[in-house]
Amino acid sequence: MSDLGVSRVLLVYIDFDNDIGQCGIETPIIGKERVIDSAFKFAMCKPSDSDINALFATLRLADELARKGVYAEVAIVGGDPRGGAWAFMKLTQDMKLVHESTGISKAIAVFDSVEDEKVLMIMRNYFEVVGVETVVVEQSRSIETAYTLLAKYLKKAIEDPRYSKLFVGYPGLAILMFSVLALFNLIREGLLAFLIVLSIAMIVRGFNLDVHLSHLSKRPAKLLLTGLTAITLFAAASFTVMELYTHILRNASLSIAIASILKNYSYLYLLAPAIPILAKAIGALIRGSYRTLFYIAILIDIVLLYMLLQEFSYMILLTSDPTMKVSELVVHGLASSLLVVAIIVLTVSAELAVRELTRKRKKEAPNINVQISSPSAGKTV
Template structure:
């Protein structure tokens, strides 16, 4: 089987010498080219062509080594290469071809050879010292061909470059402009990294399905969102008149006021999801049963810790138990210490969690040991 091993040199300074056919002619060309310019990458391309021909000959093929090339004119160069390829194919009548190139520009001419003879392989020669440069070019080429990557990377960079001079004009401060752009990039990375864009794209269809199917959770989610906003607003109102230089105390004051509302929001959302699960299935998974208890337990523990820190910082006084009379038993009023109060909150959270595990085990018909292991 005759195989044509053709080396392409599109922008050759010696275009009139092409085509060069035959092993000895190519070896002479390698010597001349290497002596004239040792740094020319064509030398490596021609040597690779000889190596491929030697491998094909060792495997039993009848290789024909050839070099085709053009000049500086793009259209004229491509037409010369096409004519040279046709003359070689007409003379030697190869069954297939192996194309050897040393650049992306030369590789673009592979279809010209492929239209004249079947191309079995394309061998791209990369000089070892320039491998990173060549690889970078191909990575950039692949990157620019990917529409999703272009939108994700190039669009934000373009917007940042447009926004930077506008922010400089409006804010008249390089530091603030750079900080604003960095913050915008951070929000974008979090938005993409957490998959918020994918969630928002699915949200309309999920909402539509929930409306059509009459899911209870749709209403409870709206209630939970409203309670969360109320909780945030209550916490913000509580810390706004406080003049404190301690962010830790401000955060605890915010949590102390907002946690009951946030816990109610989590409880409403989890109960709605539990009701949907009960309506859609014959049974219910234990995780949905345990979720409301877990929300209440976490809320109690967080409020207990925030109250402990605020009491120790003297933001408000200790909790006082009022006097109570149960007939046989009478309790005098007393002040509860901060540590004791925190311990009661933690104990209540643990007890509620255990009750949730037990209820979940009863509903799902499993033993409590199995629930604790899960």
């Protein structure tokens, strides 16, 4: 027994994201000689990886324990580059194999990152953890390196045509624009215009709208439909903003503003989806598809929905009117309920009718094919 009260201990180096496995070295690795060999192979594969320093720190700790009379076995366990549950399952498997192979009950965990500490709860299922060693790798000349990298990237941003336009050209234009606007005391308007242009550019790039538009340009009909829909939505949004602004100036309530928008501009919001649906209905009619019935039903639903929104606007206006009659509110409420029922019934009926007609067509299709493919003798089958 050593003076530390422990005769045998296992040093387990934990590589949560299995960097060592990416160099073709399989884990678990058990035994000091095998660990030394693996450490050198890993160093040749990834010489700048911090795991190398941590591995040699583990071996040095084993030598220090040996000098104090403790038999220290060394092992490496690895997780998975995908992290999460994948890494935990792989580490559990490695821990079990190491425990069965060594038969050592006490262990010291060695790791070089906070993420690796998560494995301690798994390790305690197989070993009595008597110590935890965190290896902090010293980075020499870190400040000088940071300044060197910063200077390198700044030089690239200025001299490389791909980046100079973004980091120097556009900011230069913006500064020039604001300088000229400041001379004419139009800095506020210029800032608003700049923010609008910037937001549009961010939306286009963020949603890959430029890519979608390039695809649409190859299909003029689809581009036309998309353009009409976008223009309709833009008009609806513009009128909505104007209406809200007008009601704010009049100190009108929000409910009155909403009722006014529903009454005056709901048709624009409904016209936007109606355009592509109408195009689909025409396409289905040309193909002779029964889906034409469903698209026609949806178009009728849009008309009914417009009527429903009109009823809602009347109801909102009635509730804001002190001279409101309850009977009028009840009438509009019943009308709204009937419209909702009509929309549901029409949609469901159209879908069921399309399915039934399609099913009948599929049943009749084989018989038609047999009659057409008559034998050469001229007889029908």
